[in-house]
Amino acid sequence: MRTHYCGELNKDNINQTVEICGWVNRRRDHGSVIFLDMRDKRGIAQVVINPDNADFSLAETIRNEFVLKITGTVIARGEGLTNPKLSTGEIEIKAQNIEILNTSKPIPFQIDATDTSEEVRLRYRYLDLRGDAMQNRLRLRSQVTRYMREFMDEHDFLDIETPFLTKATPEGARDYLVPSRAHPGEFFTLPQSPQLFKQLLMMSGFERYYQIVKCFRDEDLRADRQPEFTQFDVETSFMSENEIMTMMEKMTRGLFKSVINVDLDDNFPTITYVDAMEKYGLDHPDMRISMQIVSMDKLMQDVDFKVFSGPANDDDSRVAALKVPGGASISRKNIDKYTKYVSIYGAKGLAYIKLNEDGPTSPILKFLSDEMTAKVIEMTGAKTGDIIFFGADKTKIVNEALGNLREQLAKDLDLFDKQWAPIWMVDFPMFGAGDDGSLNAIHHPFTAPSVDTKILEQTATTALSRAYDLVINGSEVGGGSIRIHQVKMQKMVLKLLGISDQEAQDKFGFLLDALEYGCPPHGGMAFGLDRLVMIMTGANSIRDVIAFPKTQTAACLLTNAPGSVPRKLLRELSIQVSLAEKD
The missing domain is CATH 2.40.50.140 (Nucleic acid-binding proteins)
Structure with missing residues (x-):
């Protein structure tokens, strides 16, 4: 035509x-x-x-x-x-x-209009997709996946599909259930990842696998979360974590250069989990920001200010400070705004010291001696014109509050030192502790520990895993690990997680059996494709790089999904729905 x-x-x-x-x-x-x-x-x-x-x-x-x-x-x-x-x-x-x-009816908004609400954009997504912004983002997304496929093909990886109708695995979120008509009262689950199937492919001798695959998680949503998302999934045998990281780093570097003409660092730096939490408060720190959190526990142990001395003397708590260059210009109104912001993470307040031309000022100075104040200034490296914020509470609260405050302040005050900052996170704990004292897997139960079975049983709460995450500009774009390839170790990890032998057999019997038939050492990595493209395009949400996304309530405004189904169909599936009456 x-x-x-x-x-x-x-x-x-x-x-x-x-x-x-x-x-x-x-x-x-x-x-x-x-x-x-x-x-x-x-x-x-x-x-x-x-x-x-x-x-x-x-x-x-x-x-x-x-x-x-x-x-x-x-x-x-x-x-x-x-x-x-x-x-x-x-x-x-x-x-x-x-x-x-x-012809066309009068459109509800002008194509490429910047003031159209997201609700209207998603309701008329086919019109929104006509605009330059969405056209360019989805074209870039296609370039990203094409580069990934070409890279993997060049490195002798096979593109192999894995099932969508499968069995529940403990991935840390709720599963989407699919009723089985052929097996009344029983359900498939949609996979949160192809984790076990790609491990089985390694046991099947394929050695190098990849897949660009849809995954599903029924969880609360944020700007960078969707109930269905796309994963670039990789698994390989006979490679160490350093070899896998080197290969994925090479792919990432080439991807950025090829698609958006960005030269990332020749060698991505590495930081341990402990150092990241100590200095940045988060396990996905934005390394474009030079500000660091400074621990004040030893200094504050004997101060006559229980807000500080209490946490300083508690092993499960910490006192920490964050110096903000040029922050003395922050108004009291904005300090109140940041105080409200950190309350999201459980912080009860936000103490501070301003370093003005005529000296330090703060409501907390009356609780600190001049010597103590001078020591705080020395430890943080603060200068005239700066402000020092404090966190004092349970370690988790302080880390999350100051870690997120650090990144919010950088956005508000333009405190970024560079445009791109990739970094590898390594040496994660093998387990975390639940509120009831039970252990849970930091990554997933198939991640290999850095110690043998006997030592793991003795040091479960302190053992490290052989896991690694790739963080770019404060977003975790990919994560992976060396997997457990020996049945004895896998059974031990499941035991430490409180999974009985019978439950392990019921849920993972096929995996445990396969591990006993010559399973090779293997590991892999998965990239969140939506999040990676979001970062590369500068979009604010992964909804802006997905053709037909869901809302934050996991609904599709375009098709009005999810929806009810006829009772006849429910009966065929042996399902009875009982909903509480709405007020």
Whole structure:
């Protein structure tokens, strides 16, 4: 139907007769002449319709988003009429024939409008996707997956699909259940990841596997979470964690250079979990920010200020300080705003010391001696014009409060030192402790510990895992580990997690059996593709890099999913629904 795309026309096409197809991006009626900006996937070209054209009266009926086929001659724009903002800005098409392929109702918002609410954008997603922003993001996403596939193919990895209808595995979130008509009262689950199947592929001798795969988690949502998301999944045999990290680092570096022309560091730095929590409060620190959290426990143990001395003398708590360069200019109103912000993470307040020209000022100075205040300033490296914020509470609360405050302050005060900052997180604890004293897996129960079975049993609460995460600009874009490849170790880990032998056999009997048939050492990594593309495009939410995303309530405004189903179908599935009456 077309000879050229709109956005590919230029002065080399002058005097050529062309046929273009697309949408009317904008119509301008100047009375004696009508201009149409025609849009397709390659860009925009201006079409001019003169009164002597037989289709002039037809052009008067055309409105935005009509779908047209136009035949015309490419001509040069008049002097002073070129548009340097368009690649086609030196030419226009003098229309000879116009064919309306389809009309359009008045659209609920202007394509590419920046003030359209997300609710409206998602309700009319097919219109939102016509805009440049979404078109460019999804094209970049396609370039990302193409590069990943090419890289893996070059490194002898096989693209192998794994099942969507499977059995529940402990991945840390709720599963989506799928009822089985053939097995009344029983359910499949949608996979939170292909974890066990890719390990079974290693046991099957394929050695190198990858997959770009949908995963599902029924959990509370945030800007970077969706109930269904896409994972770039990798598993390989006979490689150490350093070898896997080196390969994935090479892929990431090449990906950024190829797709967005960004040169990442030649060697990504590495930080241990302990150091990250001590200095940055989070296990996914934004390393574009030079600010560090400084521990004050020893200094504050004997101070006559119980808000500080209490946590300083408690093994499960900490007192820490965060120096903010230039922060003395922060108003009291904004300090109150940051105090409210850290309360999200459980902090009861936000003490501070301002270093003004006439010396330090703060409501807490009356509780600190001049010597103590001077020591705080020395330890934090604070200077005139800075502010020092304090956290004093349970260690988890202080870390989360100051860690997130650090990143919020960097955004508000533009305290970023660089544009891109990848870093590897290593030496994670093998287990975390639940409120009831039970152990839970920090990553998942199939991650290998850094010690043997006997030592693990004796040191479960302090043992480290062979896991690693890749963090870029404060977002965890990928994580992986060396897996357990010996049945004795796997049974020990399940035992430490409080899973009985019978439960282990019921849930993971197929895995435990497979481990006894010559399982090779293996490991892998998974990238959150949506989150990675979000970072690369500068989008604020992964919803902006997914064609048809869900809302934060896990609903689709476009299709009104989820929805009810007929009772007849429920009966066929042996399901009875009982909902509490709504107020």
